[in-house]
Structure formats: C-alpha cells, structure tokens
Amino acid sequence: MTDLNTHSAERQLLRQLFDAAVHAVDPLVCVPPALPERPRQGRVIVLGAGKAAARMALAVERAWGLDGESARAGDGLAPVQGLVVTRYGHGEPTQCIKVLEAGHPLSDAASADATLQMVALAQSARPQDLVLCLISGGGSALMSLPAEGISAVDKRRVIAQLLQCGAPIADINHVRCQLSAVKGGKLAQACRDAKLVTLVISDVPGDDPAIVASGPTLPDTSTPAMALEILQRYRVALPESVRYLLEHQCVPAEPLAQGPRKVVVIATAQHSMEAAAQLARQHGLQPLVLGGSLEGESRDVAAVHAGIARQIRAFGQPLVAPCVILSGGETTVTVRGTGRGGRNAEFLLALAHAAADVPRLYALACDTDGIDGMEDNAGALLDPGSLARAKALGLSARDFLDRNDAYSYFSALGDLVVTGPTRTNVNDFRAILLR
Structure with missing residues (x-):
C-alpha cells in the first residue's frame, strides 16, 4: 500500500x-472595498440571503466600526439595522444586523419566517433610507416565500425534483423566480423609492447577478412559459396548483421601483x-x-x-x-x-x-x-x-x-x-x- x-x-x-x-473571496476581504459611504441622513437597512450572508453582514459592521462600542453609541451617521438569513451552521456574531439560519438546499419554515421579516423591513424603507442588500449563493432556498396560489410544500417538491435530475442552476432559478413572491426583483419592489445597493458574491457560471439567489433585487428575465418548458423538459411531476399558476400567470411582471439602484458583483470564481x-x-x-x-x-x-x-x-x-x-x-x-x-x-x-x-x-x-x-x-x-x-x-x-x-x-x-x-x-x- x-x-x-x-x-x-x-x-x-x-x-x-x-x-x-x-481567502480571495472571503467577505471580510471583498466586501469593505465595495461598500458605499454610510449616509448621515435616514436609516441603513441591511438585508441579505445566502451562505455568505452572515459573514458579509459581519464585514459591513467591521468596516463601518459597528462591531464594538460604537454599535451602541451614536456617531452622527445613519443608524444601521437589518436582517440576513444563512444556512444552518453558517452564522456569525453580529451586533446590529440580525442573523437567522434556515434550510438549504431545500427551504423550510425558518426560510419563510426570515423572508417575511425581510419583506417587512424592505416595505418600511423611505426615500431617504439606504437599503444594502447582501446576496450570495444559496439565497434561493434561504430567502423563500411561495407565490400566491401555491403552497410551500408544492414549491419545495418541484425544486427537489429539479435538484435530483441534474438541471443546471440557471434553469432551477428561472423556475424559482416564477414560483416565488420575493425573487426576480420582487424584493426591490418592496423597497419602493429607497436607494438600493446590492453586493453579490457569485456562485453561478457567467456571474449574472440576476441568477445568483434568483435575483431578488434585479428584473426577472424568466417567464411562466419558460419555467413550464424547463419543468416539462426534465419531466418534473407538477402539483396542480403549480401547473395552474404557470399556465394562467399572464400578467407581466411589475416594473422595479424607481429609486436609485446599483448592483456590484464583488467576488467570483x-x-x-x-x-x-x-x-x-x-x-x-x-x-x-x-x-x-x-x-x-x-x-x-x-x-x-x-x-x-x-x-x-x-x-x-x-x-x-x-x-x-x-x-x-x-x-x-x-x-x-x-x-x-x-x-x-x-x-x-x-x-x-x-x-x-x-x-x-x-x-x-x-x-x-x-x-x-x-x-x-x-x-x-x-x-x-x-x-x-x-x-x-x-x-x-x-x-x-x-x-x-x-x-x-x-x-x-x-x-x-x-x-x-x-x-x-x-x-x-x-x-x-x-x-
């Protein structure tokens, strides 16, 4: 031997x-150079999802000096609050930004609970606020809320079949966008007129930020017909609610809100x-x-x-x-x-x-x-x-x-x-x- x-x-x-x-793509290395200047007016609302989300939040706090006494003392700048969701066991000890953990690669009840809290925070944003969105791979399962008319169980069953049959991530995320109440730009819609900056650590071939975590703050490039074709191609058994949604969802996606928008891919393969x-x-x-x-x-x-x-x-x-x-x-x-x-x-x-x-x-x-x-x-x-x-x-x-x-x-x-x-x-x- x-x-x-x-x-x-x-x-x-x-x-x-x-x-x-x-190390080259550690959030503690790649987040600080990409951060916008912390404003003096309004609030900073940090939202995020993915396997790197908690460490990205920690990087934000350290770069802005929020990981010590200044996290509790006023420093003349906009207060920072927020919530990110990551996979079980991937959390970090943050001060201002709440970290929740949920299921991956299949979503669970904790995913839905975290997403509901995130949407509520986004909806509270005002025009003078900055919403900082921290997105990384894994966010599709972690930021999960089914579209109206389908259940979380049915949505999870469809995605589980796609994961088993070897479908590429772009196809899986196109389907996720159509079955979700938050993906494909819908989180950005909830932010309305607030300034929105999205930092992305990409885990997808080609590094299209609209594919990473199914693009919660970017316009949806998929359609119900596209999702249906993907599901048929991989012979996925569709619950009746999912089939009905995709066959009858003819209304075009609502355009993104008109507040300032910036998306930066900060780390790639x-x-x-x-x-x-x-x-x-x-x-x-x-x-x-x-x-x-x-x-x-x-x-x-x-x-x-x-x-x-x-x-x-x-x-x-x-x-x-x-x-x-x-x-x-x-x-x-x-x-x-x-x-x-x-x-x-x-x-x-x-x-x-x-x-x-x-x-x-x-x-x-x-x-x-x-x-x-x-x-x-x-x-x-x-x-x-x-x-x-x-x-x-x-x-x-x-x-x-x-x-x-x-x-x-x-x-x-x-x-x-x-x-x-x-x-x-x-x-x-x-x-x-x-x-």
Whole structure:
C-alpha cells in the first residue's frame, strides 16, 4: 500500500491552493472595498440571503466600526439595522444586523419566517433610507416565500425534483423566480423609492447577478412559459396548483421601483482561480486556468480534464509539466444510485477512473462553501497511490461511481477534505497538479 507521506508535499500544496482561493473571496476581504459611504441622513437597512450572508453582514459592521462600542453609541451617521438569513451552521456574531439560519438546499419554515421579516423591513424603507442588500449563493432556498396560489410544500417538491435530475442552476432559478413572491426583483419592489445597493458574491457560471439567489433585487428575465418548458423538459411531476399558476400567470411582471439602484458583483470564481494561479507560480508551477463557468455532468467534466492532463503528459500541450490545471463553475450529478457524495467528490472519483493511466497526477475538487452537496466535507483529494490503496481495500472506483457513492470511497481512503463552513461561496474549485 502506498504511504501517504510519499505524496504529502503535493497534497499540502493542493490544499494551500484551495485555501488561497477561498481567502480571495472571503467577505471580510471583498466586501469593505465595495461598500458605499454610510449616509448621515435616514436609516441603513441591511438585508441579505445566502451562505455568505452572515459573514458579509459581519464585514459591513467591521468596516463601518459597528462591531464594538460604537454599535451602541451614536456617531452622527445613519443608524444601521437589518436582517440576513444563512444556512444552518453558517452564522456569525453580529451586533446590529440580525442573523437567522434556515434550510438549504431545500427551504423550510425558518426560510419563510426570515423572508417575511425581510419583506417587512424592505416595505418600511423611505426615500431617504439606504437599503444594502447582501446576496450570495444559496439565497434561493434561504430567502423563500411561495407565490400566491401555491403552497410551500408544492414549491419545495418541484425544486427537489429539479435538484435530483441534474438541471443546471440557471434553469432551477428561472423556475424559482416564477414560483416565488420575493425573487426576480420582487424584493426591490418592496423597497419602493429607497436607494438600493446590492453586493453579490457569485456562485453561478457567467456571474449574472440576476441568477445568483434568483435575483431578488434585479428584473426577472424568466417567464411562466419558460419555467413550464424547463419543468416539462426534465419531466418534473407538477402539483396542480403549480401547473395552474404557470399556465394562467399572464400578467407581466411589475416594473422595479424607481429609486436609485446599483448592483456590484464583488467576488467570483475567477477571483478565486487567479489567487490560486498566483500561488502556483510562486511554487514554480505553470497554471492553466480553464475558466470559472464549467458546467455539465461531473463525470463528463472529469473526462475532459483527464484528456487535457493526458495531452500535457504525452505531448507537452498546451503547456509543460510541472503545472496545475485550475477550473471552477458548477457541475451537476444525475442521481441514479443510493450512495453518498456531492458533485466535487463525484468529479474526483470519475477523474481517478478516467485518468488512471496518467502518471504523477494529483488533484483536489472542493466546493468553496465548505459543503459538497449535502455532506460534511468540502470535497476530496486524489494522488497517484489512491487507486492502489482503494484496490487493497477491495474498493472499485467504477462500482462506487455507479452508486453515486464517492463520499464513501474517499472516506475509506482518508482523503476527504473537511473544512467546515467557509461562509463564502463561489462554487466549485478544482486543481489538477502534474509533476
């Protein structure tokens, strides 16, 4: 059996690349430079949703000096209040901005309660107020309120089917907008004439802020007909209330309120990959950045990465080893088995199988939020001895792939990457190191 210490330097370097990628998009790093000046008149109402929302709120308080005594003492500037909702276990100790936790990837009663409170705060905004909206990936489930005429149970049932069938996030969020009372710009409508600034940490390929968290403060680009076509394409069983809503909702969306509006995307997968590429160069590795918008089935994306690695090793194209291949985006998994595992672990297991003939290959695939799917790991690590160690334990990569059980495979090898919640989210991060 291969000793893990044989590959410890490469494994540590992969983890350092991931840590650098996450640090670059930490809200404490990327929120302060994007903040508007805190006004002297009116109020500042902070609203937010997503896996990074609590840390974004903490970043606001620290940047504005609201995390100490000044949080309780008047400083001549507009008072700050608000509410953000994040995933269970992703909270932060804030002073002025209330943090609630709710369900993800499927919404729950806490999601609806937090959203109702948020809408009430938005509706209280006056023209002299500033509404600061903090949006990140995961906000679609966390900021959840069904459209009139459908129940939360029916809405949740539809979204759960889409999540299981491998639909891309843009399609899922188009449907969410049509089934929601708050997404697709409806939160902005509630703010009426108040000034509205939205800061976005993007977890979607292409970084369209209207897709992140289903765009609660941006105009809706979807239509009921579009949502219905998506649901039919993926053969989703529709509750009658949902079908009726989509077939009869002919009234065009109400235009956004006319108060000043500003949207800034402050962190993306590209930022994380650039940070990792810079660190790779410092370690004498040429980085090949494939982009932050890769989509597709995890095992198909893995096959493409394996092909690139094979070309580098065999022909020195498009670059020469030692090098590192970096990519981001959001892959999907069409669940057919009953095993455990998120899309990053599945990518890595498929890579182990597809690149078994590529020598001196090391790889890491992790979700930058620290949670791969619904498991407790961020992702996993792969080294040249992984398949041999697995074989010695009687484990077949092909069998585990067939069961969608990548978590169990890498757990048995001791190769899971467990970080806990990072409180940011720019989606997948993949690094393949060729020595």
